[in-house]
Amino acid sequence: MTAQYIMVVDDEPDIRQLVSEILEDEGYRVVTAENAAKAKELHRSRKPDLVLLDIWMPGQDGISLLKEWRENDTLCCPVIMMSGHGTIETAVEATKLGAQDFIEKPLSMAKMLLTISNALRASQLEKENRGLRKQMSSSLEPVGNSQTMQRLREQAKRIAQHDTRVLLYGEPGVGKETFARHIHALSNRKDRPFVRAALPTNKDSNHSLNNVLFGREDHGKIQYGLLDEANGGVLFLAEIFELDHDTQNRLLNALKENRYMRIGGNDWVDMDITLMASSSHDLQDDVKGGKFNEELYYLLNVVPVMIPPLHEHPEDVPELLNHYVDILTAQDGLPYRHISLAAQNFLRNHSWPGNIRELRNLVQRLLILGTETEVSLEEAEEAVGARIPVFSQEIGHIPESLFDLPLRQAREQFEHDYLIYQLKQADGNVSKLADQVKMERTHLYRKMRSLNVDPKKYGR
Structure with missing residues (x-):
């Protein structure tokens, strides 16, 4: 189910069959095309992880097809060119157009498999590096040794054994995405993409939101969406209650059918993803208020997971403080500072309304603004600031004036x-x-x- 998806494009049936059988024996999922027209049709139906492309074919040749994909901005994966009449000039031209590598016929199967493995690995590393740049401060495994965190990590292990939808609840800043990534890292999709949906914040841009999720086709030109990018892996939709009704309905249909259609397109795209979503409040309130599709809610709510606020497991605060000191000094180059025991005890009793996100920001502030090697109790108190309590818990108890x-x-x-x-x-x-x-x-x-x-x- 999580096998990498390779397209083989060659006009010779024997080569298509031989290469396909060998790649399937190696655990890949393979589709074949006998010409450029068929290759474009398959390319539209699902984004491949790699393409083996013959140069000399009747009709449109491989170089022209590669050039077309590049000009239409749909060169979405590594392409390895194949040719029985290869020249240095042809190889150079293909590389300039975006080809990852070039192999000659008759094919050496050992060389072909090595070339494919290297190309897929390089592509995966590039995706991982992009993800790391976006998540420099994220921990792969949630931090903390409290019973609460140990129980959540055990729950994550159990969930990861099943390819099921997960709905993560919790206040802003508690680390819902961290848990989603942790589940992904433990699952059988760990070597496939984890895509976080960066959805438009403009509530009136429904059309743009659909384009982002489902992609778009316009006169043969494909704009891949997040569902294309996540195919074979995990799609994480943060604060899913923000989806408008039209997008909710499209997502509902996609989950029911296990396929979707790009905006402006006419062909179905098979969908193979694990969907994880998060919400900072109970979606049942939105269902009752008519703001969230009830059927979609029940499809998403297969395994609900509640991530508690930080003030419910304060014993993890010292470990989190030291964790973010290490992260920020190693990755952001900030000066190392030791947080004194008195400061740690004070921060352990802070209410942390912003949860782990607030804690990380506080550590960053202390490292940037501090001049001493140790963070004192007074400095921690000043960084947090005194909170002014609200007196009453019921109306009618306002002070006299x-x-x-x-x-x-x-x-x-x-x-x-x-x-x-x-x-x-x-x-x-x-x-x-x-x-x-x-x-x-x-x-x-x-x-x-x-x-x-x-x-x-x-x-x-």
């Missing part, structure tokens, strides 16, 4: 009681609350958490 309070405390007290009043009007439904107070739900959840407002207390 808000004017006697500092501005920030008075504002937070009013916001706290205002949100409780509005929650009661909305029967505890956060979707309704967001409409009432004219706030985006992610910001609203963050605001309620910072003010210690629990919407579950006010539902009927």
Whole structure:
């Protein structure tokens, strides 16, 4: 299921059959094309991991086809050229057009397999390097020795044994993507792509969002989408509740059919991915509010995993602090500083409303701004800043005069009681609350958490 996908393009049936059989024996998945037209059809139907392309074919030759793919910006994988009449000039031309390598006929099967293996490895390393540049500060395995983290890692091992959809819940910054990557690294798809969906933030750009996910075809030119990129591997959709209704419906159909159609295209593309998604709040609220497709929710919610906030496993804070000191000094070149035991104990008792993301940012700030080799308790206290508590947990307990309070405390007290009043009007439904107070739900959840407002207390 996770075998790498190779296309063999050659007009000689014997060569197609021989190469196909050998590659399949080596564990690859193989499709064959007898000419350029068939190759283009297969290329549209699924993005290959590698193409073996004969140069001399009736009709459109291999060099012309390679040039067409490059000019249309659809040269999406390594291409190895094959020829029985190869010349240095031809090999140079093919390399300039983007070919990875060049092998001569009659084919040496040992050389062919080595060339293919090297090309696929180089392609995989390039993808991994791009991923590493995006995730320089990420840890492959979630950090922490608390019972909570040990239980989650054991859960990840069990999930990784099954090719199933996973829905990760947790507050912003708890490390949902880190767990998704950890599951991927333990799974049978570990050598295949892990693609994080970087979706457009403009809510009105539905068309653009569909293009990003499903790709686009326009007059024969293919713009590959994230589903193409992730085929054979894992697609991670962060904050999936942000998908608009049209994209939700398209994704639902794709998951039900195990295939999809690019925007503007007419051909189905087979889909072979493990889908993981995350949300910072309970999607059932969105389902009840009519903002998320109920059938899609049940398709995604096969294995729900709750990642707890950092304040629920504070014993992991010292290890996380030291982990990010090591990461930031090694990867970002920041000066090493030791965090004193007193500072670690203080930070262990911090509430961490921004969770692990806040902790990482704090460590980075301490390393950048500090002048001493050790982070003192006073420096840690100053870096965190004093939090002003909200007094009441219910409406009607506002101090006698808000004017006697500092501005920030008075504002937070009013916001706290205002949100409780509005929650009661909305029967505890956060979707309704967001409409009432004219706030985006992610910001609203963050605001309620910072003010210690629990919407579950006010539902009927």
